[in-house]
Amino acid sequence: MKPGQIVGLVGGLWLMVAPAVFGYVDTPAEDLHRTVGPIVATFAAIALWAATRDVRWVNLPLMATVAVAPLFGGHPIAATLVAVATAAVVAAATPFGGPDTQRRGRGWWGVIRSV
């Protein structure tokens, strides 16, 4: 199981459809959610594979951006609720990346760092 990635994938897709579901299209919140949503879903999908699992952490600053954006306006009540709830759920699930049972040498850090 990779709960963090699955929740991130669903959360990203949810951000894409939420403006239509809750009727906040043509607002700055729509633009933000439909911009960040595909990116979050992308990183979550890439992180489904063990070799690239660490990219799931990129979703934390993205979710933080979505969560604090209502403070700067342009968010109807529904958009604010969607933003805060989605960000909280995705951020809370992100650390749970699932087990990695296979070895890959020294991993990506081994490429960057010298022996």
Added chain:
Amino acid sequence: MTPSQTAAPKPIGWDYNPSSWPQRLPIVGLAIAGFAIAVYLTLYQLDVVDTVWEPFFGDGSRRVLTSRVSTILVIPDAALGAAGYLADAVTGAVGGTQRWRRMPWLVVLFGLAVGPLGAASIILVILQPVMFDSFCTLCLASAVISVWMIGPAMDEVLASLQVLRRAKDDGRSVWHVFWSGADS
């Protein structure tokens, strides 16, 4: 010959061979599917076919595929996508099960082909609703394929980069190993 002699060696410290066919064939298959979709969308953009299949978003595909963004380049953007998928399929298929060490240049090229194509697809997914207030089903399908190839492709890139790292740590020419490969 014993099984251990016939089996393809794995990268040092790895539990599997990232260049084995079971690892690569699904990626090549996805790339071929993406290529087919992109060619179909290109034919629509070039007016070779009159309509485009769109089951969910009404006029969405037509609006997206005939937008000014789609013609910002000399060739239709779908044609660029088709070229990208073709590059993915070719660089994914060429080489044997030892290419992670014998052909690092090809594996890195494969990674470079897969990664930016996925990034470009996501940019187009973002542009669809933000700029055109609509979605295009086949464009979304193409984006899903692009993104789905990235994760499974990167472990092979990692194995090749580790070969180059070992060459550097051993004082060998990274440039030479990049083009000519290494023993392990």
